[in-house]
Amino acid sequence: MSAQFLYGGAGILLFALGLWSLLVHEALLRKLIAINIAGGGVFHVFIAIAYRGDTAPPDPVPHALVLTGIVVAVSATALVLALHRRLEQAEESAADAEGRSESASASSAAPPPRTPTERTPTERTPTELTPADLTPADLTPETLHPETPHG
């Protein structure tokens, strides 16, 4: 029984950790990992439920649910990544367009929305780079702090 509680408790703890990380971290990839951790926590809870003592076979229903849940989580992750990639592209092209138009007329376009917590790239400290950020495509300042979704 205590193993079951330990496992279930760990799941709830994981959920809380994931939630915390989702709310406080700015970078999108961190948020994505956070939400996956939170999801993992919920799956842990399900697995803990399935446990029915050392001798009895585990309840198959939660296992089936977890499998389905993993499939859903994988597709959600894929969609977030795909949208993230599209956002990068859109921002690159927008940045190009801005670069061109700035020289022509600065006043015509409204300034892009700035979020309260957004910082300019120079304010960023190297410690904020996480392993997840360290793919070459992600190293441009705009992509590490894309504008609106985290603000």
Added chain:
Amino acid sequence: MTLIPWLLVAAWVWPLLLAWPVAGQGGSWRASSATDGAVTAAVPSTAPITVPSKAHWRGFLTILGPLPALLAALLLPVGTRLELPWLFLGTALELDPVGQVYLLFTAMLWLIASVYSAFSLRTAEHAGRFGALFLLAMAGNLWLIVGQDLFSFYAGFAMMGLASYGLVIHDATPSALRAGKVYLVMALLGEVSLFAALVIIAQQTGSTEPSPEDLAQLTALPIALVLLGLGVKAGLVPLHLWLPLAHPAAPVPASAVLSGTMIKVALLGWLRFLPVGTQALPEWGGLLAAGGLLTLFYALPVGLVQADPKAILAYSSVSKMGLLMLVLGLVLMEPALAPVGVAGIALYAASHALAKGGLFLGVGLRKQAALRPALVQPLVLGGLLFLALALVGAPFTSGAVAKYALKPVIEGADWPWVAAAVTVSTVGTTLLMGRLIWVSAGTRTHSAPGYLWPGIAWALLIALVALFPFVLGKATSWTTNSVAVPLGVVLATLVALAAWRNPDWLKPLIGLIPAGDLIVLSRPIGALVKAFGGWLWRPLGRSAARIARFAIDRYERVCNEPPGDVERGLRAWSVAGALWIGILALLVLALLSGEPLVDNGEASDQVGIQADSGRQAEAIANGELPPD
């Protein structure tokens, strides 16, 4: 014969149906080049017309709008009733005695006004839009008269009020747009308080078609809300602010119905939703009577200094509504007066509606009817004079008969001086109408084509007004006001003579108070107050500004954004997340604290289930146990 009650439905549905083709007047339903016709078949539409300019005939459909209502008013016996339980949440249409009078004069005035509008606005820009909104307002006005339940009244009232907004701003001049804005704000306030009042009435009486006996149990709140909500429509001072702005701003036929029929529905609403005749309401009745008296006397001097004939007429409407509110207030104070009073109010409303509608149309004709033959304009002026006399209640006119009908209430009231006050107001009204005739006589005519049929319709209206006393009134009633009106006429003539001799004599007075009185004056008064306050509080204001700037600076520095957009702050994940977790925690707390309603036996049962949930689940999963 069983079909005849359906006239009560046709009365308001028919104008609604006509609104569709009329809206397309001057154009076709859709581009004839559009390819897919299959989808359009789902919508009632007329056949596509390839030559758009030919579609002006649809404007004449407006004239057909009020006909079923007129037929219903003339043919149906009082008490005809039709229940439509499937409509809305149950609708009942009925022709009650007051409703019949209302339906009759409303349909008549709408008919004449629609002839006027169909011909005079035929070639105008957006004639289709005007026609459709005109029909919508008409439908609303007729619906609330025949509908006996709260829903129908409110639905008709709202439809009429909001469609009229489009009529008021039709000309899209800056003054019309401003008038429209004031109208809309006040109308919406009125409608919302009426809505709240009706909901409470339904709740307190337990019925959507409350009888006067049901209404006797109303508390103060719904009565106050009804008075307030309909007071806006009735022009009860100081809720009248929109009226002298909106009525002159609208095109002539719209002004006629706005001032003639639409403001009268407030009285109808009060008669239906206040405990008239069943319960003495000394406080509320006194309040309404006092408000009516104030309205009656306030509007007269303000109207006298107007320069626009339509503004003069609008103020005259305000004043006359004041008289009716006074009478209603007296009836509320003394229920015994109710039978006489209610009939009198209905008769007076009818008389005033026809005369006032005719005056508005006449002013329009005076401005735009043909100059030739040379007889036309003098005839128009003569018609105006006659209608003005009818409005003030000169002997042998409709006004005299109507006034006679109100006499028992005015003389039987607890306040003995009311009769004297009303006589004084009659003199004042006579002066006001004298002013109208004076201004109209001086109006320069810009004649436009197409006023022949409006003129004929107007003549018909005058004939109706002329016949009114001899059809509806007793001979004794014909000589009412035989002192006050001649006195007023003499006074008006004296003033007119003096003004004719010395044109500059009264000039400083004219335009002294702009139309819309308080609302227009509010700006200079506000400026004055502000200037005075600024002088008085300058040091204080300066430090307040300094504090405000400091706060804004701090805020900007903290949030690195201009102040004002709270939403952006909300979008920050940490803020949103904290809020969310807070809500979650509150929910848990509320749900845990607001607990067991269930007795112990069941609760222990639950614990049992909880304890061996695993085993049970397994059993169910393996199909061994039937699920509970």
Added chain:
Amino acid sequence: MADLLILPVLVPLLGGLLATALPVRSALVGTLAALATSLSGLGITLLVWLHGDLGTVLGGWGVPLGIGLSADGLSAALLAMASLVALAISIYAGSYFAGSAQARHFWPLWLLLWSALNGVFLAADLFNLYVMLELLGLSAAALGALTGKREAIAANLRYLLVGLLGSLTYLLGVALLYTAYGTLDIGLLGERLGPTPIAATALALMVSGLALKTALFPLHFWLPPAHANAPAPVSAALSALVVKASFYLILRLWTELFAPIADIGAATLLGLLGAGAVLWGSWRALRAQRLKLLAAYSTVAQIGYLFLFFPLLASLPPGTARDDLFAACVLMALTHGFAKAGFFLAAGLVQRKAGHDRISELGGVAQRMPATTFSIALAGSALVGLPPSGSFIGKWVLMRGAFETGQWWWLPVTVLGTLLAAAYVFRVLSRAFGLEPTPLQFVTNARSEIPALLLAFASVALLGLAAGPVWAILGFGAAPA
């Protein structure tokens, strides 16, 4: 016959697959599939209307493992609304995306969304509801980002993450329930559920997760940018249908499954949030500079009205008065579905024609498109709650209920919200009155204007004048007198 319940879920799914496989013909395939889906949805509604509640379990597995589907009055009412609204959106989209590369992505995603939506309405167990909710969220976010514009993608990324968080929280609640009661079937759970701390916590988790997805104030932060930046048919679907799915679930959980626990205190909390939504959403809509942003904030406000019903429902004993309130709540949700879809579709046309949707500069365009302006006027009057729209009846019953239960404080909220709504609707409509020349035709593009017009018309006339059927399909007696 109950096996037919699978059709509203299966048909769009197959249609979506086919549309993916035949990208060149996706519009045709999509339109046909939309028609079939709509018919199947309406068919299920008809069956429920005629025969009462339906239920089936797929795959021959028995209740806990098999996928259970069921339809009662509530699901049937929402299913019918979704079928009609989504059909109109599909017809509109056919013209909106004609000749655009976005059509290839639109149709599969749209049909997937529709499938998930119907799935939410018909699913009979809590876990399948989770799967359907996730599918709905994923397809909605993908659709919302369809334009590829930076703002749209950013807003929908946020929407996606919020949605994921919401569904995970919901799932955690489901896990707790399974721990305590050993079943996920709604019917079985309803029999076993009692006022235990675990059930209370589960309810709180599920409702707060769903509140996040249904954009209940102050958790609405993701909605305005996501809905305002999506293509018009998608905005219409998101605002009219997708938020309704999670609301439907909250309503079902709160009033049916968790009825023994859902007490007045917690319901008052939801009501307060709803009141905040009404006032704040309406105020923001009034201040919005863009037409679609206005519509999005109006959605926030309208969702708020639906939550005002909760404290009233909680304080009334089962009976006619409570039934009336419940039906009025559903009626308001349905009306908003029609009205907001019509509004967004019309706003999209205005945006197309003008090249922007800044309200202050729309005068000329509004006059050149009479049918579209008329749609906005009709839908707007339903949003305000003018008679004879369905929301008028909804508000009537709401205010009456507030008085009956002595909770008069919801009355000023409703009144103020109505006034603000009138102000923002007339702010748009007053642009249509000007001196620009009269157009020569009422409808300029039938295929896109007629669906908007019909939706708006339905919200005003259909639901208001004949509200009785809503009461009937929910299994209640006659409409309130």
